Amino acid sequence: MTSTLLHQSVLLHEAxxxxxxxxxxxxxxxxxxxxGHARAVLARLGADGCLLALDRDPEAAAEARALAATDPRLQFVAGPFSGLAAAVRAHGLEGRLDGILFDLGVSSPQLDDARRGFSFQQDGPLDMRMDPAGGPSAAEWLAAAGxxxxxxxxxxxxxxxxxxxxxxxxxxxxxxxxIASTAQLAGLVAA
Known part of the structure; x- marks a missing residue:
């Protein structure tokens, strides 16, 4: 079962x-x-429509690349949404966008995977990064912050x-x- 089947976008149709x-x-x-949202947008687009998508999560990027390989209307850029202006320019879409969608927050697959360090339901490394390769982990930040x-x-x-x-x-x-695990941090918060 793919992560696509496990995750249901909240307010998909409304968005x-x-x-x-x-x-x-x-x-x-x-x-x-x-x-989820990208597939719903693509379902409504005609052959001449286009969708540019961004995400910094490596698992989301793999999912997006797989979809883009089967649908030429989708262009994907791996990176944070703070880089969307550069992505729009790089794909020649300045002044051409008809709408932008942001679905902010942590997704079910990120919460369900203890290795990502977002969940307090399961013990895992205290990471909490959307891109596990970028920036300090939550454990590193907690070790250094005042x-x-x-x-x-x-x-x-x-x-x-x-x-x-x-x-x-x-x-x-x-x-x-x-403080290296989600269980340790949860214990400190709950104490």
Whole structure:
């Protein structure tokens, strides 16, 4: 069973309906994921339509490349959506896009794979990167960040009420042992 069959895009039809896909239109899927939205857009495009898709996750990139190999209307760029302007220019689509779709957040396959380090349901390495080859892992960041920075991230990005207490616990714990797994971090948050 492929990851495509395991993952169902949330609000798929509503999101694609909102794009108002025209048969000859050009669209951008800024977060390809497992291709649910891209496939729905392609189903509505005619032979002259086009879809440019981006994703930084290597597993999503493999899925996108496989789909692009069977559908010439799809062009794929491996990378973060912050690079979408360059991707649009590189593919000659400036001023030609009829709609852009962002499906932000972590996908089910990323949560379900303990090796990715996003899930607290299963123990795994504390990674939490969309692209496991890019930038520091969550474990590396927690080892280097100051208490105030950890607290700020927990408050602003995690909307965590007890951000100061958790940040202090992280700093105290890492002084004795590295925080390297999702179970360790979950335990610190829950304590």
């Amino acid at each position: 694609v309906d909102a794009l108002n896909v025209r048969a000859r239109g050009c669209y951008l899927d800024a977060t390809f994921g497992r291709g 208490e105030a920075e950890i607290s700020l991230v927990l408050r602003d990005l995690g909307e965590e009420r007890f951000h100061r207490r958790i940040a202090r616990r992280v700093v105290e714990t890492r002084a004795e042992t590295p």
